[in-house]
Amino acid sequence: MAKTATPAENAQLKDIISHAKEYGFVYPSSEIYDGLQAVYDYGAYGVELKNNLKRLWWETMTRVQDNIVGIDAAIFMHPTTWKASGHVDSFNDPMIDNKDSKKRYRADVLVEEHAAVFERAGDIERANELTGALARLLEAEDLAGVRDLIINEDIKCPISGTSNWTDVRQFNLMFSTQVGSVAEDASTIFLRPETAQGIFVNFLNVQKTARMKVPFGIAQIGKAFRNEIVARQFIFRMREFEQMEMQFFVRPGTELEWYQKWAETRMKWHLALGTTAEKLRKHDHEKLAHYANAAMDIEYDFPFGFKEVEGIHSRTDFDLKSHQEFSKKKQQYFDPEVNKNYIPYVIETSIGADRLFLMTLCNAYTEEKTEEKSRTYLKFHPAIAPVKAAILPITKKDGLPDKAKEIVDLLKYDFNIIYEEAASIGKRYARQDLIGTPFCIAVDHQTLEDNTVTIRHRDTTEQERVPISELHGRIAEATSFRRVFEKL
Numbered sequence: 334m335a336k337t338a339t340p341a342e343n344a345q346l347k348d349i350i351s352h353a354k355e356y357g358f359v360y361p362s363s364e365i366y367d368g369l370q371a372v373y374d375y376g377a378y379g380v381e382l383k384n385n386l387k388r389l390w391w392e393t394m395t396r397v398q399d400n401i402v403g404i405d406a407a408i409f410m411h412p413t414t415w416k417a418s419g420h421v422d423s424f425n426d427p428m429i430d431n432k433d434s435k436k437r438y439r440a441d442v443l444v445e446e447h448a449a450v451f452e453r454a455g456d457i458e459r460a461n462e463l464t465g466a467l468a469r470l471l472e473a474e475d476l477a478g479v480r481d482l483i484i485n486e487d488i489k490c491p492i493s494g495t496s497n498w499t500d501v502r503q504f505n506l507m508f509s510t511q512v513g514s515v516a517e518d519a520s521t522i523f524l525r526p527e528t529a530q531g532i533f534v535n536f537l538n539v540q541k542t543a544r545m546k547v548p549f550g551i552a553q554i555g556k557a558f559r560n561e562i563v564a565r566q567f568i569f570r571m572r573e574f575e576q577m578e579m580q581f582f583v584r585p586g587t588e589l590e591w592y593q594k595w596a597e598t599r600m601k602w603h604l605a606l607g608t609t610a611e612k613l614r615k616h617d618h619e620k621l622a623h624y625a626n627a628a629m630d631i632e633y634d635f636p637f638g639f640k641e642v643e644g645i646h647s648r649t650d651f652d653l654k655s656h657q658e659f660s661k662k663k664q665q666y667f668d669p670e671v672n673k674n675y676i677p678y679v680i681e682t683s684i685g686a687d688r689l690f691l692m693t694l695c696n697a698y699t700e701e702k703t704e705e706k707s708r709t710y711l712k713f714h715p716a717i718a719p720v721k722a723a724i725l726p727i728t729k730k731d732g733l734p735d736k737a738k739e740i741v742d743l744l745k746y747d748f749n750i751i752y753e754e755a756a757s758i759g760k761r762y763a764r765q766d767l768i769g770t771p772f773c774i775a776v777d778h779q780t781l782e783d784n785t786v787t788i789r790h791r792d793t794t795e796q797e798r799v800p801i802s803e804l805h806g807r808i809a810e811a812t813s814f815r816r817v818f819e820k821l
């Protein structure tokens with residue numbers, strides 16, 4: 334059930350959003366024009382973190398797991414794709430407007446948030462009654478019934494404070510655009526709302542050209558677009574975002590075993606990346622989409638409550654079968670082991686790169702307060718940290734900067750390194766903590782004598798003396814993806 338955030342949780346989210354902006358992770362899009370709702374840009378450290386997360390996912394899928402290859406399909410697809418997938422007819426959310434404030438809401442979210450008030454007050458029965466009624470109405474596509482529920486519950490607009498509501502209408506979340514000039518007989522196409530369909534329509538291309546045998550998977554990372562009705566909660570719900578999806582094609586009848594396997598594998602992946610176990614949970618879907626015979630989400634305890642980060646869905650043969658019907662091209666696979674043709678069943682793992690980014694940021698954000706001092710740092714797993722090491726000469730004199738730059742040259746081809754010589758060493762350490770750099774390497778007078786440096790570790794703030802010749806190996810070991818893969 335949806336949980337509305339308490340003031341303390343909202344404050345924590347606010348701190349994280351302002352940290353993300355101040356330290357170069359995420360900015361509102363086109364901010365000089367006051368931004369564009371639910372669209373964001375990634376800054377100097379944000380892009381590094383996001384790229385590392387994407388690369389880690391990609392390598393997990395295409396290298397560590399057996400039998401998965403990648404593709405990169407276009408964002409634009411033939412419009413019939415979206416007819417076949419069901420998105421044209423049913424990729425909708427119910428919306429409602431308040432006539433006084435002119436604000437638009439998702440009707441289902443209004444009811445869920447109302448139910449959450451009862452839940453927080455301990456009236457679980459009443460809360461369940463409300464969400465149950467909502468689920469039945471949505472299932473029956475009874476939009477007038479959803480409106481009646483809102484009116485009967487006396488749910489008010491938080492802005493105007495009135496219950497002067499419009500009817501509830503379905504709102505299709507796909508963005509459309511025109512291809513070709515008007516003179517040339519332009520046709521309407523969609524910006525893909527998920528990357529999965531690019532995989533389905535290429536199923537046979539990939540199977541044949543990469544010579545894959547069922548069971549096998551196809552992985553893809555790419556942009557997706559959804560005209561979300563209510564876009565709040567920072568990069569949790571965006572209108573332009575990135576998905577990392579993998580469709581795993583299996584023999585019919587074996588899909589539920591694979592579904593369990595993938596649910597476990599994906600959970601392990603999150604744990605291997607250092608996500609706190611108590612903050613992760615699996616949530617089985619009570620209500621299944623028309624194409625699924627099993628589905629679950631991996632949820633993370635964000636400052637605004639447990640919410641979906643990744644979906645694992647057993648999609649049956651719905652998509653391939655539907656593309657076969659609409660395209661009139663057979664989407665079958667000949668299985669030599671059982672000597673017959675069939676349309677494979679599909680297990681999908683689907684995660685938003687931006688949502689994973691937000692989870693990683695929330696999970697890493699650490700405020701430590703002791704009597705003497707307080708410190709904020711980002712406790713990223715070194716494998717995904719945006720900057721791996723900062724090279725810091727303790728003074729700008731005596732040839733220390735030159736010595737430090739030699740160390741930069743030694744490391745920069747393999748690692749993202751920062752060199753900084755301004756401000757006190759303490760201030761420079763603090764700044765690296767704020768962007769989550771696991772190692773600070775201080776170059777001092779002793780370095781000139783014996784070619785050793787001090788490594789200061791981000792999480793413990795402990796320091797140790799290390800020969801320069803060991804630096805490359807040490808950083809490589811700590812930041813290697815292998816450290817994550819070994820835990821899978």
Ligand SMILES: Nc1ncnc2c1ncn2[C@@H]1O[C@H](COP(=O)(O)OP(=O)(O)OP(=O)(O)O)[C@@H](O)[C@H]1O
Pocket residue numbers: 527559561568569570571572574575576641642643644683684685686687688689
């Ligand atoms: N608007 C969005 N902004 C950012 N990430 C998104 C958005 N919509 C979906 N995702 C990501 O893509 C993944 C798979 O998409 P899916 O269609 O299963 O999501 P969904 O069930 O519609 O999500 P939600 O219920 O939160 O809208 C989600 O788990 C999420 O990580």
